[in-house]
Each structure stands twice: as C-alpha cells, then as structure tokens.
Amino acid sequence: MSDLKYRLSDFYSPEFKAIFLDEIKNTVTEELKEHRDRSHGGKPSSTCQYEISAERLIFYLNQELGTLPKVVHQKYEILDKSIREKVFVSYSHFDKEYLSDIQRHFKPFKSQIDFWDDSRIQPGQKWKDEIRNAILETKVAILLVSTDFLGSDFISSDELPPLLEAAEKEGAVILIVILKPCLFEEFDDLNQFQAMNPPNRPVSKMDENEKEELFVNLVRQTRKVLNEK
Template identity: 45%
Template sequence: QDQLSNQKANPDTIRMEIKDFINSMEKTEKRKLESANTVQLKPHSPSQKNLIFISYSHADTDPWLKRLQVHLKPLEREGIIYRWDDTLIKTGTNWTSEIKNALNSAKVGIFLVSADFLASDFISKEELPLLLTAAQEKGISILPVIVSPCGYEETKGLCDIQAINDPKLPLINLPQGERENYFKKVASRVRTLISK
C-alpha cells in the first residue's frame, strides 16, 4: 500500500515508465519493419546472383511465358536462380533502365522466339544486342526456344545460336506433352549452366 501511495505521489516516475515502455515498443516495431523491408526488397533486385533474363514479345505471354515461368519456379524456390522478365517491373518505375539493369546482370538469357519477337523494335534494338554482346564478351548462355513459325534461321546474330528445339518444329505445332518436355529441357539446361 505504501508503494501504491508513493506511485500516486510521484507522477514523474509513472511518466518515465510509460515513456520507456513506448520507446521499447517503437524500437521493436522499427526492427520488425526493417526486417520486413529487407526480405521484401531482396527478391526484386535485378542484381541477384544467377539472374535468368527472359526476352519475349507480349503477344507470347500466354501460354509461352507462363509455361516457362512454371518450369523455372522450382529453381527459384530452391534459390538456384533469380528469374527476371518484365512482369516484375513495378508501376511508376523507369522500365527501360530496369530492363537494362537486368540485362547487364544476366547469367543466362532465354528467348521465346516468334514472328512477334523478331518484329519487336525494342527487342531487336535493345535486348538482343546487349545479350548477344554479353554472350561473346562475358560468356553468358543464350537459350532460344522457337515458339511459333518465324524467320529465326535467317536472323543475323540469332541463327548461329543452337535453339532448344528445331526451328522447323516450333512449339505451337507440337502436342502439349512435347511442349512441356521442351520447357522441362530449358529448366534442366538452366540448372546445368548455373551449376558450372
């Protein structure tokens, strides 16, 4: 009872205890936020080790990009690769610099080649030159996948690179099971290249 009357008599002590409690809670919340931000920011950094850059035409998103993403997902989950394609660009960011940063960090480039891919000015002027130069100078690997009939074999710079599948047998002309086998082959090849 004496202790209780002392606390009533000493409001400064109560204020100090409340202040200490609030400071302690603020520090705890700040650490939680910093920890959450670290985890949240890490996967979106294009400078990730073992970055796999996927170059494709938006006309080929469904089903080609989506199926490739599915086959690469186990490698991502295991932490073997960081898959990058422009679907990871957040609204409001400078998309050209995001793409160039990812291109400069890539260890493997996967091309989903189609007539739309070859017709894209951005791909032919920005992505292809950077990736093909990096293949020559830095030794990054390029894995073309021919998804639909196109002039792959007549395209300077590309025609010299061995595609995953025969350009005369694009994925669109194959049964679903064979398509899946080629995407599995891409994922296996990526695993092998990264483990070297």
C-alpha cells in the same frame, strides 16, 4: 613507395594508375589477413614486422589513391563487383501465354534461380532502366522467338545487342526457344546459336507432352549453366 610512385607517373595515365594501385592494395590486404589468420589467430600484432610493413604500405597506397580521379576508381570497383547470376527472358508481349508456361516450370526452383522477366517491374519504376539493369546481371538469356519477337523494335535495339555482347565477351549463355513458325534462319546474329527445338518444330505445333518435355529441358539446361559458374 616513392620510387614506385615516380615510375608509375612516367608510364601510366591516372586511370591505369588507379586500377594498378587498387590491385596492389587488395593483394596486400588479403595477404595480411591470411598472415594474421595463420600466425596470430586472426588478430593484429603490434610487434610483427610483417604486419607493420604491410600496414604502412596500405596507408601510403590509400593516400595515393586519394589523389586520383574518384570517378575512375569508383567505376573500377563497380565493374569488379558485377556478377552475372540472373536468368533473363526476352519475349514479345504477343506471346505472353508461353511465358506463363515457362514461369510455371521455373517456379519450383525460385529459391535457387533468379528468374527475371518484365512482369517483375513494379508500378512507378522506370521500366527501361529495370530491363537494362537486369541484362547487366544476366548469365542465361532465354529468347522466345516468333515473328512478333523478330519484328519488335525494342527487342532488336534495346535487348538483343547487350545480350549478344554479353554472350560474346562475358560468358553469358543464349538459350533459344522457337515458339511459332518464323524465319529464324534468316537472322544470322541469332541462328549462330543452337535452338532448343528445331525451327520446323515450334512450340505451337507440339502436343502437351512434347511441350512439357521441352520446357523441362530448358530448366535443366539453365540449371546446368548456372551450376558451372
């Protein structure tokens, strides 16, 4: 352990050292648990040399981790635990009647799908923080596109950038529904994604059955994405 410690101090910053040692500790801890389950019925053995060595290594690793900047170690743990499972709806409040229709289609699956829109924000909560936190957990982002959506300063500055970054870097999926006639094709950051319906056939031009079929397909595609995780 002392040899490893000196080698790390030569080549790693304290931040990288914390992450590296934490990985080793997690690996040793998991392997120790597997050994106990396999060889000792899940119980510790005071005479097993493998367990004695593993416990000693974990002890020294914990000692060394205790000397590192705690904020670095805490940040690493939070990132390691982040899981994207939410369905996040981004829309303009001018289009709220369309949100109600989509909520209705997702409602039968509320026990399976964590469907989030800003109607879940409770009085007294900091609404910007709630939206930001929901975006950090988003696996599927449903964008309800209209002229009002495209013209919203809040959507363009606070919602779209982190959602598009999550799609590019973290495997989030963007599903676009064109609600009303708009210049969707002029926005390169959005038109790179295939919309659920063509821009020349927005929801506002659909009859009732066509609209229902579109929303059913939206739920079907969302469930498919979530089930692929």
